[in-house]
Amino acid sequence: MQVSNFLRHHYRHFNAAALIDAADGYNKHLAEGGKMMITLAGAMSTAEMGIQLAELIRQDKVQIISCTGANLEEDIFNLVAHDFYERVPNYRDLTPADEQALLERHMNRVTDTCIPEEEAMRRLEHVVLKFWEKADSEGKAYFPHEFFYQILLSGELEQYYQIDPKDSWMLAAAEKNLPIICPGWEDSTLGNIYAGHVITGDIKNVHTMRTGIQYMIYLADWYTQQATNESKVGFFQIGGGIAGDFPICVVPMLHQDLGRTSVPLWGYFCQISDSTTSYGSYSGAVPNEKITWGKLGQDTPKFIIESDATIVAPLVFAIVLGQ
Numbered sequence: 001m002q003v004s005n006f007l008r009h010h011y012r013h014f015n016a017a018a019l020i021d022a023a024d025g026y027n028k029h030l031a032e033g034g035k036m037m038i039t040l041a042g043a044m045s046t047a048e049m050g051i052q053l054a055e056l057i058r059q060d061k062v063q064i065i066s067c068t069g070a071n072l073e074e075d076i077f078n079l080v081a082h083d084f085y086e087r088v089p090n091y092r093d094l095t096p097a098d099e100q101a102l103l104e105r106h107m108n109r110v111t112d113t114c115i116p117e118e119e120a121m122r123r124l125e126h127v128v129l130k131f132w133e134k135a136d137s138e139g140k141a142y143f144p145h146e147f148f149y150q151i152l153l154s155g156e157l158e159q160y161y162q163i164d165p166k167d168s169w170m171l172a173a174a175e176k177n178l179p180i181i182c183p184g185w186e187d188s189t190l191g192n193i194y195a196g197h198v199i200t201g202d203i204k205n206v207h208t209m210r211t212g213i214q215y216m217i218y219l220a221d222w223y224t225q226q227a228t229n230e231s232k233v234g235f236f237q238i239g240g241g242i243a244g245d246f247p248i249c250v251v252p253m254l255h256q257d258l259g260r261t262s263v264p265l266w267g268y269f270c271q272i273s274d275s276t277t278s279y280g281s282y283s284g285a286v287p288n289e290k291i292t293w294g295k296l297g298q299d300t301p302k303f304i305i306e307s308d309a310t311i312v313a314p315l316v317f318a319i320v321l322g323q
Helices: 002-010 014-031 050-058 069-083 096-104 117-138 145-154 169-176 189-201 210-225 241-247 250-255 287-293 309-320
Strands: 035-039 065-068 107-110 113-118 233-238 269-272 304-307
Touching: 002 304, 002 309, 014 233, 014 269, 014 309, 035 069, 035 269, 050 169, 050 309, 065 069, 065 096, 065 241, 065 287, 069 117, 069 145, 069 169, 096 107, 096 145, 096 169, 107 117, 113 117, 113 169, 117 145, 145 169, 210 241, 210 250, 233 241, 241 250, 269 287, 269 309
Parallel strands: 035 065, 035 233, 233 269, 269 304
Antiparallel strands: 107 113
């Protein structure tokens, strides 16, 4: 427990203390029989958060994940093409000409990390298209994460693995058949590729890929079954955006639109955010605002850590994992 001991000794005030409180609240929630949702915004998979997230999944310290399409696919890009990634530590100094040079080499930059198009995106496209076309021809439909689970469990990508498979959170999730919510999946590289294959006619039925509305229905069913007064569901939000805003709304929907008022509110809430608390942004909204929307209760344990998620989340997870 070297990391945890260091944090508890040195992290005593302000955002540092909030980190400790949030991690202890996470553990307390689980110890009391609760379940946890983790939401991933931004490019957390390219930040290689999967190293710890995979272990959280294996240890049953997360029961459901909501993420952007980018996080869904970028964990697998990293799994199969890690050796071809390039780091650009001086990315703030790049000129437009430097960026153009990266484009011409088919290196797509995410802050300080370049994802190689051919080895990552196209390599995965060649495999995923077979699964899309098979489902399409059979008249079947699946969620984006279900297609990825099929691919990962088939073993077709194993020949390309370039990291230790235990560090892939998507592989850990597939092995557990972990529920995943991926709102707005079409806003992703593979979402664009899927649209292209529908336009060209390779995929006949656009609804071979199940939609965000169906994800909300799926989440409503899961939450209704899993959330009880004895086992409430917590909400650990990394960043903001649709990955967090979409799933947290399931509770007011159940209460206000379906009349399922016996379903409990979220039982724990924490957000790691570097968004300024102002200007009406969802990412910058303080937790108490969610009380007015019927998402959290006045007594719900609430934490906000205003900092960089790539720095903070691994430290919170270290405490949760007892490292």
